[in-house]
Amino acid sequence: MTSIKPFQMTDLFETNSVNLDTLTENFNGSFYSQYLTQWPSLFFKSVEINSDFQHSGEISGYMMGKTEGKLDKKEWHTHITAVTVNPQYRRLGLASYLCKHLEYSTSGDPYNTLFVDLFVKVNNVLARQLYEKLGYGVYRRVIGYYGKVMPTDRNKIDNDIDAFDMRKRLPRDVKGETVRENGDKVYVLPYEVVF
Amino acid sequence: MSDSEQPILQAIENGNYKIAQTLLSKKLKKYPNKSYYYALNNYILFKQGKVKEAVQESLKLKEKTPSDPQTLKLLYEILKSTNHKQDATQVFENAIKKYANHDLIFAWFELALKDFDIRSIQKSSMALQKFSKSRKYTLWAAFTYYLQSVQADATTVEKSLYPKVGLKLVETLKPYQNEQEVYIYVKILYNIGNFEEAVVSIEEFSKGRKFDLELQIILLACLSELENWELLYRYSYQILFEDKLDDFDTWKYLIKASNNIGKSEEVADQLKASTSRNSRLANLIYSKDIMKSKTSFHEALVAYYNEYKYKLCCFNDINYFYKSEPTYFDKNAFETLINSTSQKNVSGGEFNEKELNALVNNQKFNKLLGKTEDLLTTNFEYYNLFQSVLLKKDEKDYFAGDEFILMNVEILLENGVSEDKLIENVFKSIVILENSAKHDDHEFRLRLWLMKIYSYINCSSLVNANFDHLDIKMIQNDTLSHHISTRISSLNPNQLMLQQHLISIQKFYLTIEQEVEDMVSNGFEQLVLNKIEGFLEFGTKINNSVAKMLNLIEMLRMSKIIGNNQIIHYSMEALKSQDPLSVPELYDNRDFISEWKYGAQEINELVHNSVSIGPKQSSEYVKSYYLRELILQETHADKSKQLITKLNKLLNDETTQRQLTSTESWSYKIYLSLFKIYIVNPDNDADFNFLIKNLSINNIKNKVFKVGELTDHSFLLSWEVNHKLLTVLELVRNINLFTTMHHLPKQYSPKVAELKKASSSLLEELRDLKREIDENVESALKQIEKSVKESLVDNADISPKVIQNTFAKISTSLQESSLSRRIP
Known part of the structure; x- marks a missing residue:
């Protein structure tokens, strides 16, 4: 039961089930806030609707993206900085879903980039x-x-x-x-x- | 501020207040009209603890309406820190009324941001907007009007009037240039219930462009509020089928809207055609909300289950409906369904990841349905059957079979409590977890549990090893460090722990404090209005975090026990600057949940409470400890009396008592009687006698340690043995220190001598007690190892070598813990 919602700084208190995974990097506060400040719509989370542990919605994954490069050099693009999924929600296509949403968000205005890379x-x-x-x-x-x-x-x-x-x-x-x-x-x- | 003031500021920073005052008095003589010097003088008074005088003088200075930003900043800080919030705000408000200028207002705004003081942020933003009608300041003002109106402490006027003023301001900026501007406009509209206008604005802005996620969510919510089912259906359809964003909330909107416009059959067709997880689950919502049929609900459930039983989300998804829809959920039919799958899986003989996942899900369902009779045996059986999957998987990939182990650890611990053999089952659980962690090095829940129960048996070095293995860093210091630091100074005080963990955690808090300041300020500058609220909340929660205060407390306690004067001074000063007594609310960001995210996805309170390191500490714990330390250090009797009254009141509160272990609670009684004798009334013989009686070794052995505990294996091998001994030791040391610093008149010398004699004898006798404990711990461990070996080799198929190695590690770690209960 996945919905996509914008990521907020306070979500970092709720991401242990995702970030304790050995393949997921934990960045410092400034790094997350830089993404939230400069590319607010390219940092989003997938949320599961469940009532366990009095959660209003458990974070099952998230995407941190940004845009960079020069258009005249044909380098204006979307970059996937991090995409990660809680182990219990893997093999469901959730990472693909997060990637597709990033493509959707940046393939039109205001970003309209040439490509996505990672x-x-x-x-x-x-x-x-x-x-x-x-x-x-x-x-x-x-x-x-x-x-x-x-x-x-x-x-x-x-x-x-x-x-x-x-x-x-x-x-x-x-x-x-x-x-x-x-x-x-x-x-x-x-x-x-x-x- | 000029260079000539630097020595004064330096002296203040170093705590050399007398030198600072001497230097300042020369300046005041030379510049008797400079308000900054008067403010600085007040600041020194404040830092010296002369709060009343500092406040009085600051209020006098405030009445003169100074206008220099440095003066205002100092006055603001003194008044705010002493709970004169309104006066602090007026310092700036009055100055601005008289001498409005940009720098002055901006200085106020910056100070308010630093304090996360939303009311002052709003007022200063409004002043900035009045001073300069730039687009940026108008947006700040509009946004902060909205922000203040939604705060818990908002007044009736702020709640009703502020959104309207904010709206008026933001309306002057039309047409909006980006999604952030639209966001604040529609957020206010939503807040005041003008959903129609919000919809129009989002539609207008989104014409010819992709939906911004934030605006999309508000748009659908507004249409639902308006009951504009046609449009809600159209947009939900567009998002799901044209934009192809398979979003569960949008599915719910589509179902709801379709039912109101007679299109539910079309949605039924869409649901049939789609096999995505969201659509399968939306089908359950459809059968419940639209069909209102228990049979259809079960059919939808079976369809989902058959498709997703091989995925680990299956349990969590169905669990949601099981708990939230008891009327529709047919437990018996579901039980039959999962039973048939389990049988097929095992008898089918296919041991691949898919089958493993299905079995894990079913064991979790069995637990949920209360079918727990054979769970322990079958979990071990399944875990061993699927070893080939574990061996084949990528080293860093996930292995669902570990959930069998986690479920069994919980069962073992629960049985341990109910059958009065907790300590034996704790050791069994450790061996089982170590065995699994050896094969699946990166499974974090195995390590969270290892930390939890290694703490229980007082093996701090092994807790730390697992903590380091998990590479816990950054924000996780706040949420997860409780695993290594809870009551650690009474468990394993040592230099390494202090330096490598507690101090390193404190360094994180210092870094994040600066980062938070920058993020809030950048958020305003870059006008990311939909993130600022989160930045401010994050800042408030991290700066006023319970874990942060508890870490400082452990630093102070530990440095006192091991005698690190530099850290004693640092942590006490850091605590004072945090001042837990004046913080309106402390926030508990600690994560006590992640280790329970397996099995039935529930915290087993019985197990949790039985293996915790004492009751959960919270703000009352922090405050009582802080008050105690303040009293121990205070040399002014009047101030001490005030602090004692506060401590007494706090300790009489049930909420505080619930956060203390029995030994901590006992020690506070001793501290209070000591304080009463030395500060309040030395003539009260009852207090003296109480103190001396309690400091006898017999009393310690019978009151602090319960009868029989010192030979009881379950006690000797638990954290409590060190906790009790070290809490007593800490108390004796504090008494010695306090009685050296504080003196009673000569007529009380015989009593003082008696007290000192009692505490030094106790120290001597504690050494003998420690020796007795050490010997008993050693033999208790040997006996436990024997019984664990007998049980686990046969029942869990664990090799004797694994058991031997685990016990060898434990033995070394316990020896280290024994060293830390050394009595000097």
Whole structure:
């Protein structure tokens, strides 16, 4: 019984069942509030209607998104910063639903971006498959993106710390200029991924 | 503020008030008309604790209507901190009436934001708007008029008049430029019941663009209020089928609207055609609200169950209807349904994730339906049957089979309470949880439970290890740190705990305090009007958090026990600056729920209370502890007397008593009698005798420790043994310190000597008691290990090695706890 609602700062008190998951990052307060302030409509949650523990609605997942890049460089896009789902509500398509809602929100005014992108660890096969099902494709492989040291060699691949930059074009990119085939063969260094 | 004032401010900050006063008096001589110096003088008085004088002088200064922002800020702070809220506000209001300027008003606005003082935010926003009619300030004023009108403490006038004034202001800004401006307009309209106008505005703004989520929610709510079923149907249909946003609330609106315009059959067709989880569940709403048929409801339930029984949401979804719709829910028919599935699953011999999920759901349903006879055995059986799923899964993926274990831990603990063998079952539960956590390293509920029951058996180092494993950080410090810090200074006081956990949690609070200030201010500057309310609420809750105060208390207690003077000073000053006594409300953000999110999704109060580290502490606990510490430190008799009266009153309150353990409650009686002798009346022999009698080891052994406890394994292996011993130790130390700092006239010397003798003898005798306890704990642990081994190897199929390793860890941790009950 999922409904989508805008995320509020106070929701952070209620997100432990989602954020205690090992794959979910806990950011500092400023990071969340920056998203709420700059992209208020791109930070939303999925809420379950249940009456357990006197909840008015349990948070089953959330999406943190933003927009960035320059239009003249064909880089104006929506970025998925975090999308996460409570383990009890997985395998239901909830993450896909949150992604689709983000696409819906940014594919028209006031954002009207060219594409949506996200980073996923190369070894996170499940996540990659999920995004491929949603129409995303690998645009490039970012070497050492999740590593602790800034890499210098673009050919030194490592599945544990490299990321795939995955993209899905939105209706504004009529000619498909922001996506490419065989992106997994295109290697870049983290500093080259700037908008 | 000039550079020449810096030494004065520095002296104040360092607590060198006399030096600050000397420096300031020179300035006052040179500039006798400068109001800032007078305000600074009052501030020093305030910091010295001369509150009455500080307030009197500040009120006098206020009457002179100073206008310099620095002076006003100081006056505002003194008056506000001393509960003269109205006078504090008038400081600025009066100045603005006389010398209105932007900086002055903005200084007021900023101070109000810092304090989350919504009434002052509203007043200063209104003053800013009057001073400069910019779009930004008009929006601030309109929004804050609305905000004040919905506060719990809003007056009748604020409730009725403010939204109208806010509306008038925001109407001057038409046409609106973005969704935030529309949001505040329609939010006020909704608030005053003008739903029609709200609908028109949202429709107008949304023409040719996608719906903003916030506006979409308000639009549907307004149409429902207006009973405009045609339009509600049209928009719900558009959202669900054209925009393809499968939203459950929207399904409910569609069903409701369709029934009122004769389109319910069309919706029935839509529901049949769709197999999404939301539509399947909406079908239950339809059969209940529209068909009003128990049979249709059951059919819809079966349809949902058959499709979603392999998903873990199944239990939560059906549980909702089970609890909220007892008239429609056919328990017997449902029980038959789940029984047939369970049998099929096990006899089918397919041990994959789907089948596992279905079995987990069904075991939860059995629990819900009260069919608990074989639950313990079948849960273990199923857990072991599905080991292949556990082995195959990705290391960081979820394994539903852990729910069998969590359910069994609850059953074991519940049986432990009812069969009077709680401690044995706590140890069994630990072994079972450790065994599962070994195979599923990232399951957070296993670790939450391990923390909970390791705390119960006083193994703080193992609690901390699990806390660290969960990588708890940021806001989770506020919601989850209670797992490691509850009454920790009376369980395992040590330098490592103080530095690595308590101080690190305090650092989080200092950081978030600054972050909150920035977020509220940025929210206004960037005009994100639909988030500011949340920012302010978040700020209020985190700054006045019970967990934050309790952490400071534990820091203070622990540093006193282990003798860390720097932290004693820091935590006492931090507590004073928080001043729990004047905070209108403390907020409890602690999460006591996440570990219960399995099984029937309920807190088992019996188990929860039995394995908790004492009763739940709340604001009364914080206040009584704070008062006690203030009295211990206070050297002025008059002030002490006032504090004693407050403490006495608080301790007579049942709410306070409910938050104390029996030992804490006993210790407060001793503290009170000590305070009465030294501060109120040393002639009362009864108080003296009471004190000396209570400080005898025999009394401790019989009153603090109950008869038989010192040889009782269930007591010796629980947190209570350290708690009792260390609370007594803390008391004796405080008595020694207090009697050194405070002196009675000579005629009471014999009595004082008797008291001092009693406390030093007690310290000596506590050492012997500690030795006795240590020996008994060791043998109790050995016996428990033997009985756990006998029971678990056969019943839960756990290898003897796992049991041996777990007990080895426990033994090491208990030795560390034993060290921390060392008597100096």
